[in-house]
Amino acid sequence: MHEVDDFAFFGGEPAFASPLHVAQENLPPWGAIELAFKGIFDRRYFANHGPLVRELDQCFAEFIGAEHAVCVTNGTVALMILAKSMGLSGEVIVPAFTFPATIQALYWAGLTPVLCDVDAHSHMITPKTIEPHISPRTTGILAVHLWGQPCNPQKLEPFASDHGLSLFFDACHAIGASFNGRRIGNFGAGEAFSFHAGQIVNGSEGGCITTNDRELAAKLRTMRSFHPSETFARVPLRINGKMSEAQAALTLLSLKEYQQNAAANRLRYEAYLSALSEIPGVFMLKYEPGYDNNYQCIVVEIDQEQAGLHRDVFLNLLSAENVLCTGPFFSDLDHMISFSDRPPTTGSFPATLRLCNRLLQLPNSQKMTLRDVDRVCSLVRDIHQLATPIESKLRAAL
Numbered sequence: 001m002h003e004v005d006d007f008a009f010f011g012g013e014p015a016f017a018s019p020l021h022v023a024q025e026n027l028p029p030w031g032a033i034e035l036a037f038k039g040i041f042d043r044r045y046f047a048n049h050g051p052l053v054r055e056l057d058q059c060f061a062e063f064i065g066a067e068h069a070v071c072v073t074n075g076t077v078a079l080m081i082l083a084k085s086m087g088l089s090g091e092v093i094v095p096a097f098t099f100p101a102t103i104q105a106l107y108w109a110g111l112t113p114v115l116c117d118v119d120a121h122s123h124m125i126t127p128k129t130i131e132p133h134i135s136p137r138t139t140g141i142l143a144v145h146l147w148g149q150p151c152n153p154q155k156l157e158p159f160a161s162d163h164g165l166s167l168f169f170d171a172c173h174a175i176g177a178s179f180n181g182r183r184i185g186n187f188g189a190g191e192a193f194s195f196h197a198g199q200i201v202n203g204s205e206g207g208c209i210t211t212n213d214r215e216l217a218a219k220l221r222t223m224r225s226f227h228p229s230e231t232f233a234r235v236p237l238r239i240n241g242k243m244s245e246a247q248a249a250l251t252l253l254s255l256k257e258y259q260q261n262a263a264a265n266r267l268r269y270e271a272y273l274s275a276l277s278e279i280p281g282v283f284m285l286k287y288e289p290g291y292d293n294n295y296q297c298i299v300v301e302i303d304q305e306q307a308g309l310h311r312d313v314f315l316n317l318l319s320a321e322n323v324l325c326t327g328p329f330f331s332d333l334d335h336m337i338s339f340s341d342r343p344p345t346t347g348s349f350p351a352t353l354r355l356c357n358r359l360l361q362l363p364n365s366q367k368m369t370l371r372d373v374d375r376v377c378s379l380v381r382d383i384h385q386l387a388t389p390i391e392s393k394l395r396a397a398l
């Protein structure tokens with residue numbers, strides 16, 4: 001058990017000598033990477049639908065069980081191309097609680113995002129949170145499988161079709177997740193994934209769109225490139241969103257390690273769940289049974305009254321210990337459309353704002369052992385137990 005002065009924030013030694021990250025940081029063995037990169041150098045084929053990108057298009061489609069996979073530069077570009085490919089106009093309803101790329105991709109596609117609140121328990125949109133925002137200008141719904149949980153397609157698909165709306169998904173967190181045995185990537189018109197280094201499948205950067213619609217796939221393939229590609233379809237616009245051979249090489253190797261990395265994530269997730277459940281005011285997000293997840297995200301809510309301190313104090317004290325946890329995607333709604341001249345967000349978003357105030361993501365990188373998880377949870381417990389003296393010390397420092 002810590003004394004207050006032992007915390008690194010107050011001048012003690014950090015609990016961890018090197019930083020623990022929220023990002024997954026999955027790295028295949030160096031020998032395998034070296035061999036794959038030597039192949040690229042030997043072929044002198046670095047870009048423009050090279051053999052590794054073609055192989056990844058095929059392997060990722062097989063992995064998802066979808067008919068088509070179209071790999072691109074990153075998850076944001078995947079969302080932009082998908083949104084533009086669907087021939088929509090007017091307004092698209094999108095969760096207020098998501099990574100900013102989800103919303104900004106709609107602006108890039110010339111659409112107007114209309115933010116709706118999320119369900120307080122799952123952190124995702126539902127027909128109930130979407131319905132009040134449907135207007136005669138609404139043409140689509142962009143749902144997000146947040147934290148790798150499926151954003152219930154069984155409810156959203158009939159809801160969208162009853163209202164005559166197109167449905168597509170941001171699946172950037174959800175590689176390998178499934179809903180009732182069917183992998184995410186098979187729902188709505190299309191789904192966008194990210195292979196950023198922080199995700200379970202690491203291509204350094206990278207992204208992909210999957211779809212079971214042949215015509216849409218042909219459009220997506222044409223849109224991702226200005227170069228002659230394998231298909232030519234009539235499209236509204238094209239962009240250089242091609243994945244490079246280097247990205248494809250890393251992604252292919254990382255995809256092979258999916259099962260082992262997801263299993264290791266799950267062990268850490270369960271260790272967190274059992275240790276944190278004993279700490280008052282610290283509520284870890286639990287995934288629904290029957291919904292498979294890649295368990296890459298360790299998401300907790302801190303209730304200040306029960307935990308004794310605000311989420312920000314937990315975040316600052318843990319970060320000083322080299323436990324580099326993160327808060328929500330943004331501190332308030334206007335940051336979602338930040339650095340732009342868009343009109344300020346209006347409407348009522350109680351669940352989103354509550355999450356902005358309470359959410360904390362804890363590290364789950366592959367270099368963490370179960371003992372590390374235990375030590376992180378002990379720190380959280382100590383911070384809770386020493387809440388009163390910590391609060392006094394912080395006040396005195398003001």
Ligand SMILES: Cc1ncc(COP(=O)(O)O)c(C=O)c1O
Nearest residue numbers: 074075076099101170172194196
């Ligand atoms: C929910 C969500 N959507 C989209 C993205 C964008 O993906 P990328 O970083 O590959 O552009 C991210 C990235 O973290 C994300 O978390």
